[in-house]
Amino acid sequence: MLNAGIEKQRNSHVWKRHADDRYVKPEWCTTALFGVEGFQGLIWDPACGIGSVLKAARAAQFSSYGSDISEDAHGTVQDFLTASAPVQGSFSIITNPPFSLIRKFAERALKLGAYKTAMICPTARLNAARWLSDLPLKAVWLLAPRPSMPPVEVILRGEKPGGGRTDFCWLVFEPD
Numbered sequence: 639m640l641n642a643g644i645e646k647q648r649n650s651h652v653w654k655r656h657a658d659d660r661y662v663k664p665e666w667c668t669t670a671l672f673g674v675e676g677f678q679g680l681i682w683d684p685a686c687g688i689g690s691v692l693k694a695a696r697a698a699q700f701s702s703y704g705s706d707i708s709e710d711a712h713g714t715v716q717d718f719l720t721a722s723a724p725v726q727g728s729f730s731i732i733t734n735p736p737f738s739l740i741r742k743f744a745e746r747a748l749k750l751g752a753y754k755t756a757m758i759c760p761t762a763r764l765n766a767a768r769w770l771s772d773l774p775l776k777a778v779w780l781l782a783p784r785p786s787m788p789p790v791e792v793i794l795r796g797e798k799p800g801g802g803r804t805d806f807c808w809l810v811f812e813p814d
Contacts, residue, residue, distance in 0.1 A: 663734050663758055663806075664785050668694035671732065671756055671808050674779060678753045679728030684718035684743070685735045695732070703729075718743065723750045731755040741769050744811055748773065754812045761805040776812040780805070 668691050681695040686704030689712035695702035703724045704713025719742055723729060731752045735743040740759055747755040754776075761780065764770075784805055 663690060665690045665694050667758065667781055667785055667806075667808075668732060669697070670781070671779065672698045675754070675756065675777070675808075675810055677730040677732070679730060680725050682724050682729050682731050682752075683713070683733045684716075684721065684731060684747075685733045686713040687734070688712055691732050691734070719746055723752075728753050731757075734758040737763065740809075741767075744773055744809070748811060748813060751813075752811075754810065756808050756810045758806055759809050761807050764807070770809070774811050774813050775809060777808075777810040779808040779810065781807060 672694065677700065679701075681691070681700045681702045683689075683691040683695075683702070683704045684706070686692055686706045687708070689704055692702045692704045692712065705716045705718065705721065705724070706713050707715070707717050709715050718735075719739070729752055731747045731750075731754075733743065733756075735757055737760060740757060740763070743757060744755065747757075758781075759767075764778070784803075
């Protein structure tokens with residue numbers, strides 16, 4: 639057995655699960671998405687948290703709108719699963735939804751008529767995601783390097799995350 643008895647130091651974090659699935663992705667994840675996918679109209683992040691999608695959208699010259707169920711988020715307080723579209727006309731949704739609600743978020747985005755929807759998803763969930771076959775999944779973009787996505791409190795404390803242990807991807811839905 640190679641390296642028997644030698645313990646390798648781990649350069650990763652394991653955070654306690656956030657009760658409301660509020661995790662922060664690095665802004666580069668959305669910037670990379672803009673490099674491979676075209677979007678139209680207003681960019682809406684319905685789970686905007688501290689606003690990383692909104693910042694990346696503005697940097698890419700898009701108008702953006704944020705909403706979230708949490709009162710301390712950087713957007714309008716509303717529940718995406720019951721909300722109306724924020725504009726008449728073209729809009730796209732880019733979001734890091736609560737992973738327990740990812741299917742409901744995808745279905746709601748399509749029902750609202752988004753031009754295109756992109757959602758971060760842990761890749762380990764894809765193998766059991768039979769529901770994806772019922773939706774207009776256009777692309778799956780793997781994120782590399784692996785992002786570190788800590789609970790929002792870690793970022794608010796000023797900590798610098800690194801050493802993520804979970805693989806993530808963007809699921810991109812486009813009607814027709």
